[in-house]
Each structure stands twice: as structure tokens, then as C-alpha cells.
Amino acid sequence: MTTDAPHQPAEHEPGTPPHDAPLVLVTGATGYIGGRLVPALLDAGLRVRALARRADRLDGRPWRHAVEVVEGDVQEPDSLDAALRDVEVAYYLIHTMGGGKDFGDRDRTGARHFAAAAERAGVSRIVYLGGMHPAAEELSPHMASRREVAEILLDGAVPTIVLRAAVILGSGSASFEVMRYLAERLPVMVAPRWVHNRIQPIAVRDVLHYLVGAARVEGAADRTLDVGGPDVLTFADLIQAYARAAGLPRRRLRTVPVLTPRLASHWIGLVTPVPRSIAGPLVESLVHEAVAADSAVRSVIPDPEHGLIGVDRAIALALERIRESEVATTWHSATPAGAPSAPLPEDPEWSGGVTRRDERSRHVDAEPAAVWAVIEGIGGSNGWYSWRLGWVARGLMDRVVGGPGLRRGRRHPHRLTVGEAVDWWRVERLDPGRLLRLRAEMRLPGRAWLELAVDAADGGGSVLRQRAVYHPRGIVGDLYWWAVWPFHGVVFGGMQRNIARAAEEAEEAGSTGQDAVSAPTG
Template structure:
């Protein structure tokens, strides 16, 4: 069990909450809200280093464990009052259903043994009586598996989640931004009930306040039912883009999966089950959630999208690029195309920061937006964030991070570009080689400047 110095003592009487899947999108949004409530939060992850870049890392307790290994689950559950179950095994291969169910049963049994009072699970929204995709069937059966013991389980079933970093929303965003004519499979007229990430968090937190929790299933969605096609067309309208859809008479799942893996942030390991899951309607058939939680008012789709677009800022999204360890790495995340380069130096961190500030002191190309330091799991880190002054088909940012390690200083530079429509993506793709060269030149210039300081 890994603890940070700032953590409360063992005598802390505050309620202890366990969050599984702490690296995931939902957990990363939920954990700050739990901390705001004054709750103690324990995160279960395979590798604690994956959480070091999170702003809340120093405020939580981290347990190193693997849900597929039952012996590592029980220690994580000791003293826990409520456990959030926010994991799935889609990326583990063709036998992910069997693994999902085995892990859920093992977790429920360990929770009972540890005296956990409540499990809160976020599953998938589909009609269990219909013929549905394996991925959706697995999410529903996982809820059943968690209910195999006497520990009460509150299950929320949801479909498309609208929020920056949500896999389903990023798929909509990147496809709509890039292609004026979007070729779509025949399931695009299927019905969906997209829900804002804010409302998902409202439900997950409201479940904590249930005085005498009992096992119940709640279907949750936004305030309106629309087609998958409408999710893209309405996103385009809000962004000021002209888009048309061409519905194909076939459902080439393998081709769509490969397409998503190349043109969106959706990981290749889950594209196929994700595409299969979209072949069904995903709407609320039972409004018990509205009755049980009347204080929660689901947003409409347009409001949820506007809220997500307002967060198109590196300071307002989870900084997943800071977890990347390779010297050079490119990724797509939360509306951004990102290119990061990093290196290690035997230099004083203060000298490196001063050198960076001297290089950009003129302010001709970039405006300094923020400069702040904080503690991470490996030492002190200072971040300089700058925004480009150039008129571009999108927003261009540059982030410098200077991290103090035991004997060295790690310097990381990330170029973040939020493209606007096809021109933005063409600009980014066309300048890819130039950006890599300019990053290298910037690093060489920095090294020379450090020697002068």
C-alpha cells in the first residue's frame, strides 16, 4: 500500500471510499468530487506511477493491486464503507466476458469478507431482453455477478457519456471535426440517450447518500432521446461546421473498428466491442432514477456538448500526456492532438526554468498563461503553459514541465493543438515532421541556454 506524507493518520474517522479503475475517465472525474466532500479516498491500481501526474494524487491513498488476483483485493477493501466498481475487461481479448464475471464475483466476495457496506457500479444501458452486443451483455451480467453476495449493489446503466475525454464523446468529436462527408453504418438511425458527465457524477455521488442502500438497478440518460446520427450533426452545428452523413447499407464492424483506431483517440484494443455495442438502441426504459433522485436534472444534449467544448483548455482536462514515458510520443486526447518530447539532464531545476523563461521572454510567439509548481509522487514539478498568438485553424498550446528527480532533472515539452474542422487536422498532419524538428531544435536551444545560466 503506497501512502503519501500528506495523508491522514490511521485514526482518521472520516468515511473511506475505494475507487477501482482509478486510471479511467469516470474515476478521474469522480475522485476530485469525493475529496471535495471531505471523504477519504483510496485508489486501487496495478501501477501507482500511472497516477503520479494527477493533481489529486497527493490527497489520496493508493493501493497497488490487480482485480484478476483475488489475494490483492482484500487488503484494499479493509476499512472501506463504499466501493466504486468502475472497471471492465474489453481490452483483454475475446474472453473478456468470462474475465469480467470472474473478477466481479471475486470482488463481491472480498467486499463481503471485508465488511464493505455498499458497492456502486456503472454499467451499460441496453435492453437485456433484446439481442445485444457482447460488450453490452457483459456489462449487464457484471452487475448480476456483483449482486451474488449480501453486499448491496447500486447499479447505474448508461449509454453515451458527453464530456471531454469520454471515449464515446471523443469518437463523435474527432469524426465530426475531420470529415465533411461521414460514411456511416446502417445502425446510425438507432436511438441513444446521451448523458452529461456532470449528471453521471451527480448520480454516483447521490448513491453515497442513500441511508439504507439496497440492491437496485437505475437506468440513467440525458433529457432527450436522439439518434446516433443526430449526435454528430448537432455537434457539427454547435461547432459551426457543415456536415453530411451517408448511411451505408452494411455494417462492416471490422472496417469501422480499424477506422476508429486510426482517426480517433479510441484505443485499438476496444474499438471492435465498442462498435458492436452501438448496433443497439441505448435508451432509458425505466425512469426510476428520476423518482429516486429528484434533485438531479439531466441536461439536454446541446447543453452537455457546449459544456464540454468550454473545457477545450489543457488546464481543464485530465493531463494524460504527462503519464507518457517514451522520449517522443504522439496521442489524441480530449479534443487535442498532442506531441510530447522529454529528456533527462544533470542540471539544477531552477536553472532550467530560468532558461525556458529567457527563451520565451519576448512573448512574440507565445503568451504565458500559467506558471505553477506542485508535488508529485517522484518529487517537485513546475509547469509553464503558453498559448500561441498565431492565427491558426485551431488552438495551439505549449507546455514545459521541469521535474526534480533524485539525481537528475526531467524536462518535458508538449505541443497541444485543438484542431477546428478539416483545415485544423490538415494543418496538424502537414506540419507533423516540422513540429518534431522544432521540438528537437527547442531542446537544443534550451540545453545551450542552461549552460549560460
């Protein structure tokens, strides 16, 4: 393939590469890297075919309309011929995590089937993403399996580029999630000595840059290239970098010589939601130093235009995207954050950090306009339609610690605009007649939002939906959530009941405008 972007004629669907663009196959499209690689390849002007054991697992992806999806399994060689037909470059992003003692056999078998099928189909190149490891050390079973898969592909008839990465920084990456949970939940932690081994992390968007670039270079096949970011540090340093970016105090690490990888993976399974089948191979990989053997990749695939992303910036990007997406999916919108460092809907449930939610839904015997008038008039002198004493007490507590409390009120008694203050909240999103999202500016050990939405109900009336979202910062943030949780029924339940009652009374009185806002009851 050429290094130039293929010409795109005007006659093709927006967001879809032209029909004469090179076709690439992505295996593992339901996984962390594969799901982010597909849109990156589309942005590069390439046609994409995605391989999945079940096609419906890709339904709902924002790029689904722009790709061809085929069903197949590398363990079933007959299913691969159709998937690889007319493919120029094939990405092999499959590795068995956990799954019993025979995972190595499955990895070997799958790689051999794929290499043979790619040869039959006349594929020009295979690109494989493996793990970075020292050359002369005995590796853990999972790292050894990755090395063996790379060797099988390199020994095959189809030219292959093997990219090897260490810790990948981005929300949803298993190594990033383990780091996040350890840093947020454990101010003091006991760790094995090998947390002081050197590693060379890389931002997920830089991994994608090299993967896309590997499809477009000339004459660089049948070789292994290490890809790493600009910083070399230890996993312990990485924990501290995350703590700084998340606004946490410095974490205290105490190393002990007796914590084996197996014990460490059990320990991680206890203090984080990451399954031990994932944590085990990750911990085993940290036993070895993972630093790029050389910088040969730069002579084959140029660095990104603005340079590689350092550790601090990569973590900040991941946290920024996480915070943006914590409440991005509403009842009226399901658009993902879109950046590779952000959490995506297809990521595992344990990724994305801890987010606490209180969600409530209620039918209201009033039209949406009446309900919306109450919602838009909330706060200030109109109150919060809830336990008044509780709100006043919380406002006084906030002022004591330097927060705004309830003293800011609101600019207009009945109308809101994006960006204005409402007591200790800030209007973050306003869809008139439908949705109000408020971001908390009170002093909290975390970040919080309150969202109120109204829809027309089938058969008449409305559906009032209410959601409180809280992203705790560290263990103190979690303790705060559970300390106030017993009061949620009174505060949020009462708010929803009283908003509904005010709307129903206003409509009964014949008003859906300013007069719909009445003094809170309760």
C-alpha cells in the same frame, strides 16, 4: 449511510477528509471514470481507498496524497480482503475491454470474487456502473458481460446499486473520442443504419454526481437505475452537435446496410487513433438503442442542484476544458485542468483530440536574465528573431483574409503585460523572468500558441525552451499544419538560434536589460 454530509472537524489535513469519515473503496481507479470519481468522493467528505494492480500507476495523481492505495486484483481473491477491510461502500468499476475471447469468463470470475470478499468484509453497499441497454434484445458479447456482472453483484449478499449509462460525454471517454475524431476528420462519412438508433447521452460530471449520490442514499440497494441526460437523440445527431460546437460545417452522413459492427470497428480504427479493442465494443453497443427505461433514479438520488447538463453544453464544456489544458502543462507547471470533462494526464494517449507540437530546447551561454530580456522584447519593431521575409509574408496573408497581421505591433518595446497584443499574438501568460505564452489571433483553421521559457542550466548559462502548440479544426486544420511543417525548422529553429545569439552578445557587451534586445538576425 445518511444523506447529510459527514461532519468535518477542524483537525485534519486540508484537502483530506477527517479520520471519522466513512471509508469507500474505488476499484478501477486508474481508469477513466475511477480517476475522476476519486476527487469527487474526496470533495464529498469521504475517505477513499483506491485499488490498483500496481500502486505506482497512481503516482503523480493530484489526489494521491489524500487517499490510501492498496495493491490487489479481482482475479486473485486473497488480495481483496485487505482492500475491503473497514470499507463501507465499494465501487466496482472494472470491465475487460478486448483482451481475447475469454474476457467474459474474467468478468464473471472477478465479479464473484469481489462480491464474496465484500460479504466477508461486512461491506454495506456495492455500487456498479454498467451500460444502458434494452431489456428484451440479444446483446453484444461485451454488453451481455456487463449485464451478467450486474446480475452477479445484485444476487450477492451485499446490497448493490447498479447504475446504467449510455454514451458518456467528456474528454477521454471512448465514445466521446470516437465521435470527436469522426467529426473532425471526415466531412463526409459512410455509416451503418444503426447510427440512427436513439441514445440518451450523459455528461461525465452528471455520472459522477449519481455515483457519489449512490454511496449516500438510504434503503435503495439491490436495484438497477438508468442514468441519462435530458436529451434523447441519435449518434448521427451527436456527430452534428459536436460539429456545431467545434465550429465545423455540417457533416454529411451516408448510411449503408452492409457495414457490420466488425467492419465498422475496423473502419474506425483506420480513421481514428482509438484502438480497435476499444472501438469494437463501443460500436457493438451502438447497435442497440440506449434510452433510460424510466426516471426512477430521481426518486433515489436527486438531480444536480443546477439540473442535468444537455448535449450541447456537455460538448462545449469538454471542448472548453480541452482548449484550456492544451498548453496548461508547461515546463514550470504540471497542474491538470481539474474538471471532470477535461483531459487528465492519466487518460489514454489517443484521448483529448489531435494536438500538434513543435518543441525545441537549447543551451545558451548567457544568464537567464539576459535571455529573458530578449524574450520579453520580442515582436513589434524588435522583430521575431527569425526568417523576416517569412513572417512578413504570413502577416500580409493574414491581413488579406481579415486578420490583424503584424500591424498591431506592441505597446512597449521592452515590457509586456498579460492580455496585451503583440502583432498577431495575445499575451496569455507571463511569469516574469521565466515564461511567456502567446495565443495566436491570426486567421487559422484551429487554435495556436507559442511558448518561450528560460531556466538556469546546471554548470552555468541557461536552457532556452520553445514550444509551438496547434489544435487543428477539422481536416482543413490538419492540412494547414502539414503544409507549413516543412518551414518549422527555418522559422522556429532560426528563432531559437537568434534569441540565444542576441542574449549571448548582450551579456558579452555587459547588458542584461533593455539593451539586450537587438534587431533580429536571419
